[in-house]
Amino acid sequence: MSISGRQPSSTRDVINVGELRGVVDGVWAVHAGALAQYRAGLLAFLYRAAVEHEAVRSARIRQSDPAWAHAKAARGSRLHRFYRADSELLELDLEWLLDGLSAVAAAACQSDHPMRNQAAAFLRGFPHRRDDIFAASYDAQRLVERAVISDLRLxxxxxxxxxxxxxAAGLVGVRCRSVADIIALGHEARNCLRWSGSYWRKFAAARIDVWALRRDGRLVAVNELDHSSGRVRSLTGPANARLPRPELRAGLRWCRALSGPYSA
Incomplete structure (x- = not known):
């Protein structure tokens, strides 16, 4: 889809725009498998955004440049050139964006996903965007996070x-088995577990375990552990209060006892 030798119609006049679009096409071919149905709109955005990338900079006219560029230079227009030495930076930024968009597309194609419509609308809106690769990547990542959290909530x-x-140590520890358990514990403990999607994501990704430590049925502490190592990440009382010294000692003894066998 190179248009080398033809005058571009972007906000910048890029002398070697065909080379620039060739890089975009190459990254698209490798990383856009899940985005085929949005191809026209996304490529239009990528071509436009690539022109504004840092790999494209002001340039002097060269004798070998196309006639339209010489005509522009003669009229005093500012010209730009895509510098091949910086193509890796452009490729990495494009890959980052397309990876995020592929994750959005995965949500859009799931008929039962709670954010299916929002994800599809986001992808369909790219022909109308006038921002850059980084802004689009940020928006895609935010939407992916919302999609993951919505799926976990559902x-x-x-x-x-x-x-x-x-x-152990006079405490009964019960491990949360589901996101619903974590939300319920968050309500009981009056802390951010009841609404913080970042904890739900770490739990679902098997990065953390969350335990409720009780004595005589009363919640004493919430214990967050690293899932793989069992290392204590936090040990706090209800409402994230610091534990009184006796309960802190009991909680730490309970944590040491946890190093023994239990059902993973």
Whole structure:
């Protein structure tokens, strides 16, 4: 789809615009498998945004440049050139954007995804965007995060851990098995577990475990552990309060007891 030798119609006059579009086409061919139905609109945006990339800079006319560029230079127009030495930067930025857009497309093609319509509308809107690669990437990542969190909320009762109970140091620890368990614990503890999607994502990705530590049925502490190592990440009381010294000691003894066998 190169248009080398033809005058571009972007905000910048790029002398070697065909080379620039060739880079865009190459990245698209490798990274855009899930985006085929949005091809025309996305490529139009990518061509336009690539012209504004840092790999494109002001340039002096060369004898070998096309006639339209010489005519522009003679009229005093400002010309730009795509510098091949910086093509890797452009490729990386395009790959980052297309990876994010592919994740958005994955949500758009799931008939039961809670953000299917928003994801599809986001992708269809690219022909009308006039911002750059970085702004589009940021918006895509934000939408992906919202899509993941919406999916976790919708499927919050799905069991992601086996049941595990450990009694030690006068405390009974019960591990959260689902996002619903974490939300319920957050309400009981009056902390951010009830609404913070970042905790839900880490839990779903098997990065953390969350335990409720109780004594005589009363919530004493919320214990966040690294899932793979069992290392304590936080040990706090209800409302994120610091634990009184006796309960802190009991909580730490309970954590040490957890290094023994329990159902993973």
């Amino acid at each position: 499927n919050r009762h799905r069991k992601l851990r086996n049941a595990a109970v450990l009694t």
